[in-house]
Amino acid sequence: MESARARRVARVPARDSGETELTVLVEVVERFQRLRARKPRVHCLTNSVAQPFTANLLLAAGALPSMSASPDEVEAFIHRAGALLVNLGTLDAERRAALPLALAAAAKVSAPFVLDPVFVDVSPPRLALAREIMAGMPAVIRLNAREFQALAGLSPEPSHVRDFARAKRCVVALTGASDTVSDGTRLITVRNGHGFMAQVTGMGCAAGALIAALLASGAAPLQAAVSGLTAIGVAGEIAGETAGGPGSFAAGILDALDALDGQTLRARARLEIGDAG
Numbered sequence: 341m342e343s344a345r346a347r348r349v350a351r352v353p354a355r356d357s358g359e360t361e362l363t364v365l366v367e368v369v370e371r372f373q374r375l376r377a378r379k380p381r382v383h384c385l386t387n388s389v390a391q392p393f394t395a396n397l398l399l400a401a402g403a404l405p406s407m408s409a410s411p412d413e414v415e416a417f418i419h420r421a422g423a424l425l426v427n428l429g430t431l432d433a434e435r436r437a438a439l440p441l442a443l444a445a446a447a448k449v450s451a452p453f454v455l456d457p458v459f460v461d462v463s464p465p466r467l468a469l470a471r472e473i474m475a476g477m478p479a480v481i482r483l484n485a486r487e488f489q490a491l492a493g494l495s496p497e498p499s500h501v502r503d504f505a506r507a508k509r510c511v512v513a514l515t516g517a518s519d520t521v522s523d524g525t526r527l528i529t530v531r532n533g534h535g536f537m538a539q540v541t542g543m544g545c546a547a548g549a550l551i552a553a554l555l556a557s558g559a560a561p562l563q564a565a566v567s568g569l570t571a572i573g574v575a576g577e578i579a580g581e582t583a584g585g586p587g588s589f590a591a592g593i594l595d596a597l598d599a600l601d602g603q604t605l606r607a608r609a610r611l612e613i614g615d616a617g
Contacts, residue, residue, distance in 0.1 A: 361611045364528060364566065368609060369602045371559040371567040376402040380556035383421040384549050385409060385442050387429025387458065390542030393590065394425075397546040400598040401571070403553035411437040418445040422556025424453040425549045426473060428466055443476050452479035452555045456548040461490035474508060479561040482513040482548040496520075498614055502527050511561040513551065515544055519569045523562045527614035530566060532573025534580035536589040547572050566611070574608045575600055 381404040384394055391407050398405040406417045411434065418424055424446045426439065446453050455478040457470035467490055474481070474491075485496040494500040498520050505512040506524030514520045519530040537543045550572055554564035572593070578600075579592030 359526065359613060361613055364611050364613065365606060365609050367563050368567045368570050368611070369606050371554055371557070371563050372571050372600075372605060373602050374559070375554055375557040375567075378557045379404055380422040380553055381406065381420055382423050382425065382549060382553045382556050383408075383414070383417045383442070384425040384427070384552070385414065385435065385438060386425055386427035386456075386545055386549065387542075388432075390427065390429060390545035393540070393542040394546045394549045396594055397572075397597060398549055398553055400594045401550055401553060403550075403556070405549070409435045409438050411441055414438045414442045415445040418442055418451060419449055421451060423451055423479075423552040425456065425552040426453055426478070427456040427458060427545050427548060428460070428470060429456075429458040429545060431466060431469075439473075443473065447476065452552075452561070454478060454480045454482060454548050454552045454555070456482050456545060457487050457491055458545070459487070461486040467491065474510075478510050479555055480511045480513055480548075480551050480565050481508070482515060482544070482551060482565070484544065485514065485516055488512075488514050498522075498527055498529070502614075511565050513565040513569060515547060515569065519573070521562065521565045521569065526562060528562070528566050529612040529614060530569045530573055531610040531612065532570055532577055532608065534573075534576040534589070536580055536583060536586050537572075537576045537593075539586035540590045540593075543572075570609050570611065571597065571600060571605060574605055577608065578604075 383406045395405040460467040460470045488496045492504040502522040505522040511523045521528045551568035575596040578596040583589035
């Protein structure tokens with residue numbers, strides 16, 4: 341059971357930054373509301389399994405998704421997008437060919453990108469590719485504990501997340517039962533979510549896309565990661581209250597995200613600021 345502290349937003353200062361959980365919460369709500377207002381376009385070079393759910397979740401949040409993996413047209417789509425998601429889930433020949441074109445196009449128009457290094461813990465060639473992509477300076481890397489261990493060579497502890505983010509000069513968002521986010525200095529834990537989230541294929545992929553949408557709406561990388569993970573976590577909790585299983589939950593989280601407003605996000609968010617180290 342979670343502590344009373346984890347269930348409230350307390351005014352605990354973060355060392356060196358002057359931030360509190362309350363000030364971070366204000367930013368989370370503001371960034372999510374800005375996403376709703378701006379309706380940014382996000383291009384998702386993502387895996388085929390996650391495409392429908394990712395597109396629907398982005399629409400529920402207020403963003404406009406595009407999903408083409410064709411090397412012939414990926415550059416044109418990225419030139420119209422505010423951010424790019426690079427997800428390594430299904431690395432077929434078409435996506436491999438489109439990947440360098442997508443990254444070059446994003447760099448050309450200064451569009452930030454999110455890297456989701458799916459299954460780098462399973463495939464050495466995929467791990468090598470992810471490390472190559474990291475040289476292009478992703479704004480955010482979203483990954484789970486096994487992927488973090490493979491990519492960073494470190495155990496998935498908060499201090500190691502911070503150290504890896506500092507070394508790679510980007511934001512790292514380690515997701516799981518709770519989510520740890522760091523930009524190499526600040527360390528924020530998001531404690532929202534529901535157990536069914538781990539039973540829906542593409543949930544993590546969609547979270548990466550939501551972070552990209554927040555980047556496209558003008559949020560800084562740390563704000564985008566914390567806001568995206570908080571919003572999807574709160575929506576998951578709301579959906580879980582009535583879901584009978586993962587099937588109804590998958591539909592329910594889309595409805596919950598579509599209905600999510602600033603007041604609900606403010607009331608239900610559970611954030612903690614760690615030692616900046």
